[in-house]
Amino acid sequence: MFDFDDEDKDNPIGSLLRYHREQKKLDLERVSEELRIRLDYLEAMEEGLFGILPPGIYRRSFVKAYAEYLKLDADHLLEMLDDYEKTTGKPAKELPPVPKSQDQETSDEEKLMEEKPATPTYARPVQRPVRSRVGYGLSISLGLLIGAMCVIFLFRIGMEKQRSTPADQDLAEAESLIVIPEPPDTMQLFLDLLDQKIGSAPELVLRIQAAGRSWIQVFADGEELFTGFVSESMNAEFKFTDNLSINVGVNEGIKAFLNGLELTPLEKGVTRIDRANFRAYIPTDRANEIVRRFESNHESKSP
Numbered sequence: 001m002f003d004f005d006d007e008d009k010d011n012p013i014g015s016l017l018r019y020h021r022e023q024k025k026l027d028l029e030r031v032s033e034e035l036r037i038r039l040d041y042l043e044a045m046e047e048g049l050f051g052i053l054p055p056g057i058y059r060r061s062f063v064k065a066y067a068e069y070l071k072l073d074a075d076h077l078l079e080m081l082d083d084y085e086k087t088t089g090k091p092a093k094e095l096p097p098v099p100k101s102q103d104q105e106t107s108d109e110e111k112l113m114e115e116k117p118a119t120p121t122y123a124r125p126v127q128r129p130v131r132s133r134v135g136y137g138l139s140i141s142l143g144l145l146i147g148a149m150c151v152i153f154l155f156r157i158g159m160e161k162q163r164s165t166p167a168d169q170d171l172a173e174a175e176s177l178i179v180i181p182e183p184p185d186t187m188q189l190f191l192d193l194l195d196q197k198i199g200s201a202p203e204l205v206l207r208i209q210a211a212g213r214s215w216i217q218v219f220a221d222g223e224e225l226f227t228g229f230v231s232e233s234m235n236a237e238f239k240f241t242d243n244l245s246i247n248v249g250v251n252e253g254i255k256a257f258l259n260g261l262e263l264t265p266l267e268k269g270v271t272r273i274d275r276a277n278f279r280a281y282i283p284t285d286r287a288n289e290i291v292r293r294f295e296s297n298h299e300s301k302s303p
Helices: 012-023 028-035 039-047 057-069 074-088 102-115 130-177 184-199 284-301
Strands: 204-210 214-220 223-230 236-240 243-248 254-258 269-274
Touching (some): 028 039, 039 057, 184 284, 204 214, 236 243
Antiparallel strands (some): 214 243
16 A cells, blocks of 8 residues: 555554655654644654544544645555554553652642531530520521532532533633644645546646756557657647656656646656546645636636
8 A cells, every 4th residue: 555664563654654754855844834733743643642632533634634745545544543443442552641740649639628618616505595595596497508508509510510611621622723734625626626627637638848858758548659859949748548657768857737737846767647646746735826826717717
């Protein structure tokens, strides 16, 4: 599934992410800025400490965004994550709770002592005349009844607060940790644009421009279309239906465009482009620019 032979058996997902990032010579700070994912979350993913990430859908969205940024099979990585959690019954490498220090335990005990209600003490009643004892007893009974009702009321409020507070805190924490790698509307428009202009297009056209004299060899759908030099004055176009392979020898500033969208710079050697992998050759860091240009052209053509 991946071009990778240094897999860490205890941390297969993290080692895979780190390996491909290092192969692309990307530092984590740059990835964090471009994906808008916190740096400590990226470090946690590469270390396999997925318990640090927010739970549920947020954890999966971070792993998917990082995998797609590195041009990996995001669905396969998510399956690896699911398999690990199903096997172990817990999130991958969740950190154990940090033990409390002796000072913290002492502080907690003092806090409990402060919160514990003091035992009420009553002075020995003063002997009163018989006529006033009945009223005095009724007053005490009424006071005890009111006090008991207050204690029950406060106890119920405390229980309701105790039940509701963790959920509210979890919700607030989850909302504060939501980090969307790219503005969803722009990225979705970018993916829809790729499917429209390339994925579902009946015919694909690769256009080659060269800043200087360059040598290329082109095969399309199993047939050789061109072998030779292209120069600055030439504008070579090659049409194909399913797949195309281009072998670059001498490379003096070759630029390639697939159905009008510029591809990443071609390197020496053979590059194969087909309907399944063409997204890997279109730089996602230019998604906003490509979408804006497409919308501008579309608006200018509209009546």
